[in-house]
Amino acid sequence: MGSVVSCFRRLCVEEKKKEEERLLRANDRQFNLSYHYVNNAIRTSKYNIFTFLPLNLFEQFRRLANAYFLFLFFLQLIPQVSSLSWYTTAVPLVLVLSITAVKDATDDINRHKSDNQVNNRKVEVLIDGELRKEKWMNVQVGDIIRLENNQFVTADLLLLSSSEPLNLVYVETAELDGETNLKVKQALTVTGEMGDNIDELAAFDGEVRCEPPNNRLDKFKGTLTLKEQTYALDNDKVLLRGCTLRNTEWCFGLVIFGGPDTKLMQNSGKTTFKRTSIDHLMNVLVLCIFGFLAFMCSVMAIGNAIWEAREGSVFLAFLPYEAGVNATLSSFLSFWSYIIVLNTVVPISLYVSVEIIRLGNSFFIDWDRKMYYPKNDTPAQARTTTLNEELGQIKYIFSDKTGTLTQNIMTFNKCSINGQAYGDLYDFSGQRVEITEKTQKVDFSRNPLADPKFVFHDHSLQETMKEGNPEAEAFFRLLALCHTVMSEEKKEGELYYQAQSPDEGALVTAARNFGFVFRSRTPETITVMEMGRQVVYELVAVLDFNNVRKRMSVIVRSPQGKITLFCKGADTIIYERLHPSCDKLKKVTTGHLNEYAGDGLRTLVLAYKNLDEGYLEEWRQRHHEASTAMEGREERLDQLYEEIEKDMVLLGASAVEDKLQDGVPQTIEQLAKADIKIWVLTGDKQETAENIGYSCNMLREEMKDIFIVAANTAEGVKEELQNARRKMCPEGAEEPVVMRSRAGLFWLKKTETVQDEKVDGEYGLVINGHSLAFGLEKDLELELLRTACMCQTVICCRVTPLQKAQVVELVKKYKQAITLAIGDGANDVSMIKAAHIGVGISGQEGMQAVLSSDFSFAQFRYLQRLLLVHGRWSYLRMCKFLCYFFYKNFTFTFVHFWYAFFCGFSAQTVYDEWFITLYNLVYTSLPVLGLSIFDQDVNDRWSFQYPQLYSPGQQNMYFSKRAFVRCMMHSCYSSLILFFIPWAAMHDTVRDDGKDIADYQSFALLAQTCLLIVVNMQLCLDTHYWTAINQFFVWGSLAAYFAITFTMYSNGMFLIFTSAFPFIGTARNSLNQPNVWLTIFLTTLLCILPVVAFRFIFIQLRPTINDKVRHKVGKEALPAPAPRRPARRISTRRSGYAFSHSQGYGDLVTSRKFLLKRPLKRQVLFTQTDSPLAQNKPQHYRTIREEVEESQSL
């Protein structure tokens, strides 16, 4: 994160150097050109025909492995050194390079195509007083362009005027942030007046001064100077490229940023690459291998020096030195020659194969039907294809609540009106009846405007309404009036509500179905159908919601002239402001509220107050003053609100259910069984979070204790944390045990690891945002981490997005564990980016989380499949792959090493050069790919049955430095067998007709055949899941080996390419010898049987969980899946007020009146949100989105 921030900062600095401020004048190309702003052509492609080859090669050779092989290639061109023909390196290198190049080229061609298509789109541009069709790429900064409905926005535009009233335009920003709902933009009145008058527009010469190009979609700062008047510009007046114009006949805009400067382009392509721990380990290992290679070559060089001194010098009669070479130089050359011969320890195809495997596993995730959500047609998606195996190593999950654990669909479930509770069904004996699918629903068909999707089961409320109960009517009138929902009525009677928070939508919909239909609003009025009768209320004021007030009110005047203040809000807040006469009702309602809270419902209390005209006038006056005041505006307004919202009359309470997603408790239980710790980080209130914690089985009644940390000072937090820790682990040391070690490339990275501590029993921890802020400070973070990690469940509430990321970072830093963050909203983005793996839920809250995530799917419950099945398999496959890959390459290489002792360290290879060339690429590549793409130890259902299977991944058991060393020892053994058995069998023997078989070529063939058969057998041993494809790959590769060998050793090949294929006849002459095959059989037995025995003994003595489950699979049929447990009811009472924790739509609803002051107010909000402690302020990330959303309500 730190690096990202610094990187971003650096970028900003650079940009500032380039362009501090943008100044442009409408309709004045000459003037604008003097600043050299780029035009609207975009180029996302990286190459063109001429630059492709050099640039792409340059890119590719920046990878260490490729560069290394290029170096080898050049080394091979030196005749004194070259121990292998040039093609042994060149062929694989060219193949690897060309595969990558082809992939890059196709990608780039596609980019070119889309660039061309985009650049050649036509748009109407105002040039020389008339509209002309121009290609997008010819649009310049300062041009005025005309857009029509459903057109893409050409560039970043300043909206000048539009066809709609109030100069509004509607845009869809799906391409920009993935959100499909409409947003509203509004032009300045002064430009809006020009309308579509071409002459006026052509004469428009406003000067825009604004920020330089940047990538912040949510912010725009600038001024428009027109006729010496300066107008402030903000994000509401800017149309961004990538949006689509909707519901707007036409609009005119002034191009501010073109092409690459647009926020869309500035936002693309700057992704930070996440790498897996295995990647890091691989780099370290490759480095070690380099070291090892150098070591081996040094041994060879020393060996050569000794040999030359003792043997070589006397052999000079038969083989004189080349010119200028002596014994010392010869050993130096032999060092490099062995670098070439032994280079196969550094696997060139390793990286390519790893990519292929990950890609394959990503495809399996994309293809998984069990992670496909049919309701909104969303398959799971692996957006990053490089992180798969880490899915099998997750230790900590950080989850958002709203929209992730819950559906973020609110349903109006119950209400209490004037002391009478509705919503529950009782049977004759007075017992509460469980509501099921079959329970009869209330029929709303009498009401033509009712929402057909609304479901309510208690008929008595409908009866009450029919009777004309005044309190009930007031209750729903309040719900229909007191809100900031926007309505859209495309067809008569088809109402759509756009609500800022889903609970508001639920309440208004409830009112709608019970006969108080909110129909439409203007800044001054609200139109409601009251029991079929249209009533237009005058909207006097909106006293908007915020996190301090925790309530919202509207003041309306009915057609009869009655002025009423309607208020809804948190129980505690409203109760303080009720008229004493309501005390009795309060008591009854409190009872209901507690009941609702116990059910985990979100409750609101409703109250009203009648006002008289005189007071209101006077209040309005003061309100106006306050809202135009420059200083202390917020405080003064708050005071005014406080003043008017008192002595209210209680109406009742509403209860809205925040529905859990399907299968959340089961998933959490499974993940807990897999020893994954789940932390919930939510912006919700503590009570809500706790409730959800209980209902989704994270907090359990049987837990030993649930600690709640809610102190407001650093000392308090420390004490509470310490107390909790001491209680959980009394014998634990006061100071945390921190293991310091070094890791990473060159061991440069210092790591500090806090050890896990044993705790008996399960505990839970709930910590609120204030305390978390203290806890995250330097001196307390270890304490926090220690305590939190002892608990089974951690719930952090009232958390800002920044804190979410900080928590993730904290665990990442001190636990060296793999973390996963899952969320659905923009406020989860920081956390998703901070964690090793980010998962986005493509659900209700737009697409921002998905866009920055690595994996996405529609339902939280798919997480268990992603981790327990796909993740586990991916990890298993990757580890198997790496182990096997290193094994086969080391075995291959070590044989050369042993042979060196027989060939005077002269860098003579054991195998045929073609075999060396094709070994990794052809003979062994497909079988190992088959293994690492298809293998599964047990199938998915067993994986679910035994979540414990997941834990080896968390402990990094399958591939680590130790496993690597084990691999090396194994290959060492195999190579000893593979060299010395054929040597002993062959060195003094002849064919059955007395002719030569101990010659180099026959021996090479024998050695390579033995090697290939042994490594294939080893692969067979490693394969747990033999599909037809695996069989085909293994046997096919062996068959291919023999076919290719016979072809290459044939007469024809020799006669055509004499010097390249000197092994003519070797295969025919030695593979027909029984002793050759007996040798092959013996080496195979000696290589394979010890492995089998070793594994068998381990399975018997110390069976791993895998072995156990596999054993069970072999023995038993799969038990039937456990029946779904009914959702548990929470018996404990918990107060459950919750409301969306951000600013409402209020000021927008009445924006006509407050239009001019809005920017000012916003700025205040932004400066305050910088502190993570600003809990009660709208959160930074949320606000960004809401600001955009807010506008649509106009």
Added chain:
Amino acid sequence: MAKTKGKSGPLARRPDNSAFKQQRLPAWSPMLTANTVLPFFYLMALICLLLGVWLLLTVQSTQEMKLDYTEAGACSKCFEKRKNVSNAAQACSCTVVFSTEKAFKGDVFFYYGLRNFHQNLRRYMKSKDDGQMLGRRMNLKNPTSYCEPYARDPNGLPIAPCGAVANSIFNDSFILKYHGAGVAARRVPLLRTGITWYTDKNIKFRNPSTENQTLAEAFEGTTKPPYWRSPVYELDVRDPLNNGFINEDLIVWMREAAFPNFKKLYGVLDRAEEPFTSGLPAGSYSIDISYNFPVQYFRGRKEVVLTTLTWFGGQNHFLPIAYLITSGLIFLLAVVLTVVWWKFGKDGKNMEA
């Protein structure tokens, strides 16, 4: 990565329900269980035992005689002579004697062996020109640079055959004599052809096309390798068809040995005449050696080997013994595995998850 397909409708993006995509391919999941592993080990032990015994019997039926003649008897004077390079051109011959107690039955093969001669050095192995040996005119006159420093003589004439391999050809020659009871020593007839791989003799090595020329004319413009006594077209004075690049001694030598100690076929007993029709009879033999090849430079040894063969090749005891030992090891392992399984895994308690 979501693929857009031609489908439409509410489930347009639903992944296919194929066994492959859903990773449900029918598969065989073998497991290392006692039922499979233990019988397999015992079976392998048995197989190895049988193979070992069979091979041992086979190998025992062959006969082999090795004779290191580097400094043996009369040859020590030649050995001394060859120490001095200046005597290289002088001929030296010596005779070694030996006797066999048992007759060599069947085909008898005569090998010469070298010890500590590194035919497998990288530069040595490369120092030849396959194109030249294939009789290509181009290569004949322009040997590859790999042959350096034996590509051209000091006058610039191309050497044929070029390179260190050919230059260092083993040039001792042997005459095997049989001293039968009561008869004068008689020469044991050896077939000096048919000792190479068919592919080498017929495909890999060819003379330059002669077309009405003599072989000497075909090689005109080339010179002999510096260590050679006679040019390549006069290697076998008796058999004109065994000259040039297809001379079998040359071909045998050119098939470089994989290890520094090796033996190469010199001749096969010609069983056309008595008393050699059924092999070499027991008795005493002598070998007249024309001792040319110097080995003292590289501390090498020279030997001759007489052997009979079976389908399994020569007298190589390694494989039979290796099989017997392996059999024993596997059996031991199998017993250990059985014990372990009996003690820990039999009742399946260790497998309780």
